[in-house]
Amino acid sequence: MSVTTSPATTDTAPLLRITDLAVSYAAPRRGTHLGTGAALDGAELEVRRGEIVGIVGETGSGKTTLARATVGLVSPARGTIEFDGTDLGSLRGRALRDFRRRGRVQLVFQDSLRSLDPDLDVAALVAEPLDIAGGLSAADRSQRVDEALQEVGLEPGAVLRRRPGQLSGGQRQRVALARAIVTRPDLLLCDEPVSALDVSNRNLVLNLLDRLRRDLDLAVVIIAHDLSSLAGIADRVAVFYRSRLVEQGPIREVLESPAHPYTALLTASAPSVTRHHRLRPDDVCVPVDDERAAWTADGGCVFAARCRFAHDACRVQPDVLPLGPTRTAACYVAGRWDQPAQPTQPTQPTQPQSTQSTQPA
């Protein structure tokens, strides 16, 4: 299914394969926005060595949950997470502990100011994962720390004795990255690595991730809430909306011809200094329609309430289906919503009734 066009990847088995993953934090409660149950439902993802995969979605779409489930911070309700041929869900006791201590999968948390211990200096922060893995002499350990810091473009002599509060945002993010790569992982998950940085530092960190995957043959997953930070470096992108995967494919294809209306909304909403928008948010999105919001609660498409192209079929959540050799999307009108001929008869006017009922078309 997921044959990629990335030059760095071959048709080897994926390093990480997530199948039909569901995670639930609390029992669903009707009539509230809270405890809607599923934080993630039916998620699929494959990542190969040397590949950068982006995960995009709004707040609460389940992208962080996916990363947390992969490193074992939350347990899935359903589905499997396979890493290098091993089903992580089947690991128990000693095997699980050994796997986690070796640090082959590393997660860089969101907000490095709050996720790095403010009382430890950079030397201790970066050495900590090695201490946990064990088996290194003090000299080897400090050499590995220096290497990791140099790898992320920091001068060890200048930062080793500093604490997180004494570093700039960009430096702190690089320390968080050094801490993650010091165990020489195979898979690096980065949760919003650039959202707190200004544009120049953002590009610096993204370039760094790009170099790391080349230098270390890392598989990298970057979680982001905007497409522009992925556009430059990711090979593939997976778009999540309200706990579901809505579209996946090579980044350029997804961004240039989005198959799912939500992806189209994302590209249309991205600010640009050139002010050239082929598509406007209004072209794919309508104000939330209460009736169709109820469809979602009853198992309909997650995007139905805001979708301009929602129709009767959308009362049932569409499956994620292949759309060409390298792309998948979960939409009944995937890839053809922008064509003038309506493929299905909408039973709803494209505008919500409340604003249109009194106006002649």
Next chain:
Amino acid sequence: MPQPETTGSTLGVTDLRVSVAHGQTAVRDVSFDIAPGESVGLVGESGSGKTLTCRAVLGLLPGGVRVEAGRVELGEGPTAVELTGAGRRTWNQVRGTRLAAVFQDPASYLNPSLTIGHQVDEQLRVRGGLARAEARTRTLELLLEVGIHDAATVYHQYPFQLSGGMLQRVLIAIAVSLNPDLLIADEATTALDTVVQAEILDLVGRLRRSHRLSLLLVTHDLAVVAESCDRVLVMYGGEIVESGPTEQVLNDPQHPYTQALMRVASIGDWSRRTLETIAGQPPAPGEELPGCRFAPRCPLAAAECTAAPVPVVELGDQRAARCVKVAVPA
């Protein structure tokens, strides 16, 4: 983009100088005007002094940070107020009614233990002098106006029940509730996802037109300014290095720093493979440099750049740049 009427002045900042601890200067000789109904973007990297500038205007500088010199004048004529030396009484008269602000991280600006309705009402009752029932009616109108379509439900909800985008809408509703002349948005959309950011910018644009509101939008993202501002001020190392109408500045940036910002900004061209960065670090606040503050990072830097302080060169057509290399119009 049609230019707004540029008669009169909502905000006039003249030679503003702000110092941080030990008298180090973090904002140097910043001057700009905002006309009624105009939207102005203030852009720069982290540490460029953009947030200190807008906090100085709001009178919300953190402890130890002081306005050393300059004037901040709100309005003009008989109702003009000078804010740099203003006391508590003046601030109470001005904040909310003539000057309002929204910030990044909306959740931390609302009381978690009071309902949304209570917090919007409070402003209308305490400052607007409305009775309880009137305030409630007005609050529901305001919530609808900022795009919260189930206002009656949200009225009774608590901040934790709403998403970041909804909370930002609530804060905008509170900010515009007393019809201020100027809204300051300091990185107000930075923490929001792309779709919500576009919606909030669109909302602010609509409110500007319906309330004849001036806007000072502080952001690190030139692309956000391109979408929503009439005029742009580019800040670097505590100074305004370039200013002018957004379209002209973005089409033909004069200062090397603006040019660098353009290269790193989101251009909406998805095929771009290289992500440019600006080499080097910005100067620390208070760091004294002999000439141009961008010279250490500037690809065009020459001896004349660091010989003496670089003045602002007026380029005509409302444009100006602080660079010795720009062509002075004949």
